[in-house]
Amino acid sequence: MTVHVDYLVLGLGGMGSSALYHLASRGLNVLGIEQFGVAHDRGSSHGETRIIRKAYFEHPNYIPLLQRAYELWRELEQESGQELFDPCGLMVAGPPEGEVIQGVHLASRLYDVVVEMVPAAEATARFPGFHIPDGFEATYEPEAGFLHVEDCVRTHIECAERQGAQVYFNEKIQSVTVSDQVIEVQTEAQHFTASKLIVTAGAWSSACLSALNLPLEVVRKVLFWSPVKQPVYNLDRGKGGFFFDMPYGEFYGFPSLDGVTVKLAEHTGGELVADPSLLNRELLESDVPALSRFISEVMPGLKPDPVRHAACMYTRTPDGHFIVDAHPQNQGVVYGAGFSGHGFKFASVIGEILADLATKGHTRHPIEFLSANRFEKL
Ligand SMILES: Cc1cc2nc3c(=O)[nH]c(=O)nc-3n(C[C@H](O)[C@H](O)[C@H](O)COP(=O)(O)OP(=O)(O)OC[C@H]3O[C@@H](n4cnc5c(N)ncnc54)[C@H](O)[C@@H]3O)c2cc1C
Structure with missing residues (x-):
């Protein structure tokens, strides 16, 4: 039996849970x-926390989207009564001429994002527990912080269900058929036709949208929880997040x-994953050295070996920017993919944008820079 639905969302992780909510x-x-x-640990939206910040060194085009993302996270908190965002602040440190520090300055200048410059001589006193390398510049963004990632996904889904959304969990979509006439989805149990389809499949995006040949690569990323030797990093003592642009990689x-561990990871690097369903979740010997080196050099209050870890995936595009667009054959199919390891903070606004595209074919948000056709010349 075929079931027809008006709007079908494929994948209820970070982006899909938000699209479901907005629809x-x-x-x-x-x-x-x-x-x-619900809020599982097999994709890209798990591991307790995600950084959110506005001094967006990746590209200032993201800042208007971030301003809306902040509003929407706050609105979701109000609607649900759930605390999702902790504005604990963020220290960013790196070489003054590096892309990260230069990008923070540019974002702050263009969009009046509040960023404090911390002179090198004061940085170690200001951020106890960190050894800021010689020659580095440090900045502090007081309105940055972190999101409780699983709670964000769960809350979007719960609020969507309260407004009438239907959800099927533990049901894999096996095929998606798109022509100019019809949108069909086959799961293990059922066959659906949909008037509109929103594809938010994370690391499985290439498989779900195979006809589009999206330039995506999936990489394995490991989060560490390292034991604290001194209580200098505690949230309840007013401490914030951190991001370091080191010569051998970016660490955050x-x-x-919990007062006993600090969660940290390397943003750069990562091995290619051939099949996201077969991700190796064990801690490998090769996962440890770069993080241990960073801890030894920069965070003397931590022990270098992790007591806990989690494996996760980045889905990267060639330029590190997201893809948010419609299917060229059928504008009723819209998708968000390639969030390149920095997408979660945007989930609230990406859901709104995908809902706009699916319902009206356009959005008031400035997303031209995220269109798929920028890769046509590749
Ligand atoms: C270690 C790590 C740290 C990160 N840190 C940050 C950070 O600090 N700040 C930040 O902003 N971003 C961060 N990111 C990036 C951010 O988490 C991701 O960009 C974001 O979570 C991607 O969301 P998504 O919805 O695209 O993918 P997912 O959340 O993985 O959702 C995709 C969903 O689709 C489902 N799905 C796929 N195929 C099918 C199918 N055939 N049938 C049914 N369901 C299907 C999957 O099961 C999954 O639930 C980090 C990512 C990782 C891995």
Whole structure:
């Protein structure tokens, strides 16, 4: 039997849970289908926390989207009564001429993002527990912080369900058929036709949208929780997040939430993953050295070996920018993919944008820089 739905969301991770919420909030008939459970740990949206910040060194074009993302996270908190965002602040340190520090300055100048410059001589006193390398510049963004990642996904889904969205978990979509006439989705159990389809499949985007040949690569990333030797990183003592542009890679982390460990990771690097369903989740010997070196050089209050880890995936585009667009053969199919390891903070606004594109074919948000046709010349 074929079931027809008006709006079908494929994948209920970071972006899909938000798209589901925005469609349901508009009173639309929407069904979300997810191959795993609610806020699961098999994709890209798990591991307790995600950094959110506005001094966006990746590109200032993201800042208007971030301003809306902040508003929407706050609105979701109000609607649900759930605390999702902790504005604990963020220290960013690196060589003054490096892309990261230069990008922070540019964002702050163009969009009046509040960023404090911390002279090198004061940095170590200002951020106890960190050894800021010689010649580095440090900045501090007081309105940055972190999101509770699983709670964000769960809250979007719960609020969407309260507004009438239907959801199927533990049901994998096996095929998607798109022509100019019809949108069909086959799961293990059922066959659907949909008036509109929103594809938010994370690391599985290439498989779900194979006809588009999206230039995506999936890489394995490992999060560490390292034990604290001194209580200098505690959130309850007012500590914030951190991001370091080191000569051998970019490293970031969070204040200690439990008082005994700090979560941190390397943003750069990562091995290619051939099949996201077969991701190696064990801690490998090769995962440890770069992070241990960073801890030894920069965070003397931590022990270098992790007591806990989690494996996760980045889905990268060649330029590191997201792809948010419609299917060239059928504008009723819209998708968000390639969030390149920095997408979660935007999930609230990406859901709104995908809902706009699916319902009206356009959005008021400035997303031209995220269109797929920028890769046509590759
Ligand atoms: C270690 C790590 C740290 C990060 N840190 C940050 C950070 O600090 N700040 C930040 O902003 N971003 C960060 N990111 C990036 C951010 O988390 C991701 O960009 C974002 O979570 C991607 O969301 P998504 O919806 O595209 O993917 P996902 O959340 O993985 O969702 C995709 C969903 O689609 C489902 N799916 C796929 N195929 C099918 C199918 N055939 N049938 C049914 N369901 C299907 C999957 O099961 C999954 O639930 C980090 C990412 C990682 C891995």
